[in-house]
Amino acid sequence: MSKIDKLIEVKDLRVSVEDTEILKGINLNIGEGEVHAIMGPNGSGKSTLANVIAGRPGYTVTGGDIVYKGESLLEVDPEIRARAGIFLAFQYPVELPGVRTWQFLKSAIDAVRKENGKDELSVREFDQLLEEKRKLVEMDPDLVKRSVNEGFSGGEKKRNEILQLALLDPSLALLDETDSGLDIDALRIVSHGVNIFKGPEKSVLIVTHYQRILDYITPDYVHVLVDGRIVRSGDSKLALELEEKGYEWVRGSIGEEVNS
């Protein structure tokens, strides 16, 4: 299969929330098999970008386009985007009281399979798959029996996101600060999960504040988002440089935008 060099194209994307412009013309192309990292100060718009790609309501796209596998996403419902292979690991995974994790995961996987013309998994098939992926992220088997994320620790919630990534096996994984709040072991496990997922037909966008996750998952490109704009792009060395010099350094260099 030939590699699509533009799995997703974000073209001059402008996004507002209640009349405040948050993304001010973002250009970003992610090809198949590529790993991109986005870094940037708090409030710069990183989560907004990831959420808008996933189709979260509440944002107004005022300009530009998001093209995924050659088609504009702007009018597409979030569940359809998900079934088409866009996965968002949430910065703050929500709790779903009374919704059993097992049932939730099965419904999700069946919804995606159905879209692709496949039958629902039988309980046995699903249990096997779940067990395999659960081991991959070393998640406590008891957690699967509980309500989705209810009473989970911060780290357990993040691990649960990666479990879902592994189960749903999308084309594009948007990881919004999946590394935040993880202890050293959990960071290694979560990174391992992402590395297993990675492949020539899989693309990853990692939103992070820290170099340390990039020690495990080497990005092909690093972008710096400041105040709704990508002010700098480069290779993995850019992340190290940022860590050393801080955002003031790129803020000072606005205008030297290098796009991937």
Place this chain on the structure above:
Amino acid sequence: MADQKVISRQTGVEDSQYKWGFEFDIESDVAPKGLSEDIVRFISAKKKEPEWLLEWRLKAFQHWTNQGDEAAPKWAQVKFEEIDFQDIIYYAAPKSSDDAPKSLDEVDPELLEAFDKLGIPLEEQKKLSGVAVDAVLDSVSVATTYQDMLEKAGVIFCPISEAVQKYPELVQKYLGSVVPYSDNFYATLNSAVFSDGSFCYVPPGVRCPIELMTYFRINEADSGQFERTLIVADEGSYVSYLEGCTAPMRKSHQLHAAVVELVALKDAEIKYSTLQNWYPGDKNGEGGVFNFVTKRGAARGENSKISWTQVETGSAITWKYPSVILQGDNSVGEFYSVALVNNYQQADTGTKMIHVGKNTKSTIIAKGISAGKAENTYRGQVSILPGADNARNFTQCDSLLIGDECGAHTVPYIEVRNPTAQMGHEATTSKVNDDQLFYLQQRGIDLEESNYMIINGFCRGIFKELPFEFAMEASQLLRVSLEGTVG
């Protein structure tokens, strides 16, 4: 049916103007519209009832007549046009009473279809899982399955009309002993005109080997349904009883005013579960059943337990407070409820826990879901009487709102007359949260299903109190009732 003049109830039975005798055919399957002493006599005659029961009915009718329409309760947070009690048919046998179904196989296919729609091959399931079913269509009980097995165990489970013939002393002893005929407006009406319902008696020490179940269905247009159910669990016995109801779509409102009495003697336990799915009316609030029901249990003996679980999704108006009188020392009362209202439905429902005995314990968990323009009120009373040392109550009321046009209200009445009581109360109101919906959608689950999953999760604590097949049915019912509430 010949046109009948409307009888004004205020004229009373002694009124000289009143000269209707049995103008209508005693063989008739449908009583003429309206309520009069003769109608009461007609119903009683139809059922070949003993004198004592006719007298009891007549006392109830007299009481109802004397108190007048003003006695209809007004305190509930429900609005509706006044009911014309003379515009109701008080007795309707199934259309083909001669060949009334002898078993569930012969039960109205429409009824079974209605349950099929819920995705449950219910008939099969219930048979396979060994549930004894009594179907009450309109007002008459038509089929009771599993008689043999029950007889072997000594359990009596039959239409109450049959029990009156076969076990008159049992019926006479307990009928009206928990809900007297003078209890409230609708209970009084029911006492005068009830036509059928289920009767169950579990002898001492017997654990009823199967779940007992009754289906209620209103068929006849303009007819009211007034069933009367009486369940007695003798010392050390256990019974689980399920009640399901449905009614076809009708443009006009239909009145359903049932009475359920439960008696648990020493060490006995009754578990009573309801799935209420009467026709709720259409999107504009037209039609639908008025469900004005009195349900009460007496936990009479020491260590006895009565547990009510209800899932209420139907009816235009629900007015219903399944209650427990905790008379025996160490007795336990429980109330688990899900009430869902959509469109123009109104529900005012809750419970009463009356603590009389020592060390009595009650638990109330009520979940209200409101959507559309519907109004949902939880009304609950907990009374700790002076003799009820060390009584404990825990109450939790959770309301969930879908959209901005519906309402949820919580009205707790608490009366503590013994200082040793321990009371706990928690209440929450929440909305289906957009973040939760998006989380599910982001995993590929569509909006409607996401909404259903969240609400089903909200109800899970209640559903788990239901017997397994019934819990699945409850989930399906919830799904059907939620259709079109989001998006």
